[in-house]
Amino acid sequence: MRKPIIAGNWKMNMNPTQTTEFVNAIKANLPKFDQTESVIGAPAVDLPALLEAAKGTDLKVAAENCYFEEAGAFTGETSPKTLNEMGVDYVIIGHSERRDYFHETDEDINKKAHAIFKNNMTPIFCCGESLETREAGKAEEWVSNQVTEGLKGLSADQVSSMVIAYEPIWAIGTGKTASADQAQEICAVVRQTVAKLYDQTVADKVRIQYGGSVKPANVKEIMGKEDIDGGLVGGASMEPASFLDLVHFND
Numbered sequence: 602m603r604k605p606i607i608a609g610n611w612k613m614n615m616n617p618t619q620t621t622e623f624v625n626a627i628k629a630n631l632p633k634f635d636q637t638e639s640v641i642g643a644p645a646v647d648l649p650a651l652l653e654a655a656k657g658t659d660l661k662v663a664a665e666n667c668y669f670e671e672a673g674a675f676t677g678e679t680s681p682k683t684l685n686e687m688g689v690d691y692v693i694i695g696h697s698e699r700r701d702y703f704h705e706t707d708e709d710i711n712k713k714a715h716a717i718f719k720n721n722m723t724p725i726f727c728c729g730e731s732l733e734t735r736e737a738g739k740a741e742e743w744v745s746n747q748v749t750e751g752l753k754g755l756s757a758d759q760v761s762s763m764v765i766a767y768e769p770i771w772a773i774g775t776g777k778t779a780s781a782d783q784a785q786e787i788c789a790v791v792r793q794t795v796a797k798l799y800d801q802t803v804a805d806k807v808r809i810q811y812g813g814s815v816k817p818a819n820v821k822e823i824m825g826k827e828d829i830d831g832g833l834v835g836g837a838s839m840e841p842a843s844f845l846d847l848v849h850f851n852d
C-alpha cells in the first residue's frame with residue numbers, strides 16, 4: 602500500500618513572513634504523517650522559516666531545486682549538502698519550468714537525483730509532455746524517455762523510495778486539468794517504465810503524483826485512480842484552507 606503524498610509547490614511566491622503565517626494556520630489540522638504525507642515546496646529563501654515553523658508538526662519540507670555539486674564556485678546555486686544539513690526532506694527536480702526557462706537537461710536532472718540521494722533526501726522527479734507532443738500522439742513515448750533518462754544509474758532501493766510527478770505542461774497553471782483518466786493513463790506508463798527498467802516490485806513501490814491544475818474540487822477523483830498516489834500542486838496550495846482541503850482529500 603503506497604502512502605498518499607500531497608505536495609504544494611509554491612514556486613517563486615511567498616516570503617518568510619507569509620511562510621510562517623501559513624504553517625501556523627495549517628499545522629494543527631494536518632493529517633497524521635503516517636496516513637498522508639503533507640509537503641510544502643518553497644523557495645530556498647523561505648526554507649529556514651518553513652523548517653522552523655514545521656518543527657514538531659506533520660508537515661514535510663521540500664526545496665524546489667538544488668545543484669548537483671555539493672560546494673564550489675557555482676554562484677547562485679543551492680547545495681544539496683546544505684539542504685540536508687538544514688533538515689529538508691524532499692527536493693523537486695526536473696520541473697518543466699526549470700527545464701524550459703533554465704534549460705536544464707535530462708543529464709543535469711539525473712545528476713541532481715544522484716546528489717539528492719547521496720545527501721539523504723528524496724527527489725520528487727517531474728516529467729511531462731507539451732501540448733504539441735501530446736497532439737502529435739507522442740506523450741507516452743516522451744514521458745517514458747524522460748523517466749528512463751532521469752533514473753539512470755539509480756539503485757532499485759532508491760527508485761522504490763522516490764516520488765515521480767507527472768505534470769503535463771499544458772495543464773500547469775492553465776486551469777486546464779488533464780481528466781482523471783488522462784492523468785491515470787500516463788501515470789500507468791510511468792509505472793510500466795519503472796517496471797521495465799527495474800522490476801514490478803520497484804514499480805509497485807514508487808509513488809507517482811499528478812500535477813497540473815489540481816484543486817480541492819478535483820483532487821478526490823484524481824487520487825482515486827489506481828496509479829496516482831499523490832498531487833503536486835501549484836496555485837491551489839497557496840491558501841491555507843485550500844491546502845488543508847487537498848491533504849484531507851480522503852476525509
Ligand SMILES: O=C[C@H](O)COP(=O)(O)O
Binds near residue numbers: 776
Ligand atoms: O508543480 C506544480 C505544478 O506546476 C502545477 O501547478 P498548478 O497546480 O498551478 O497547475
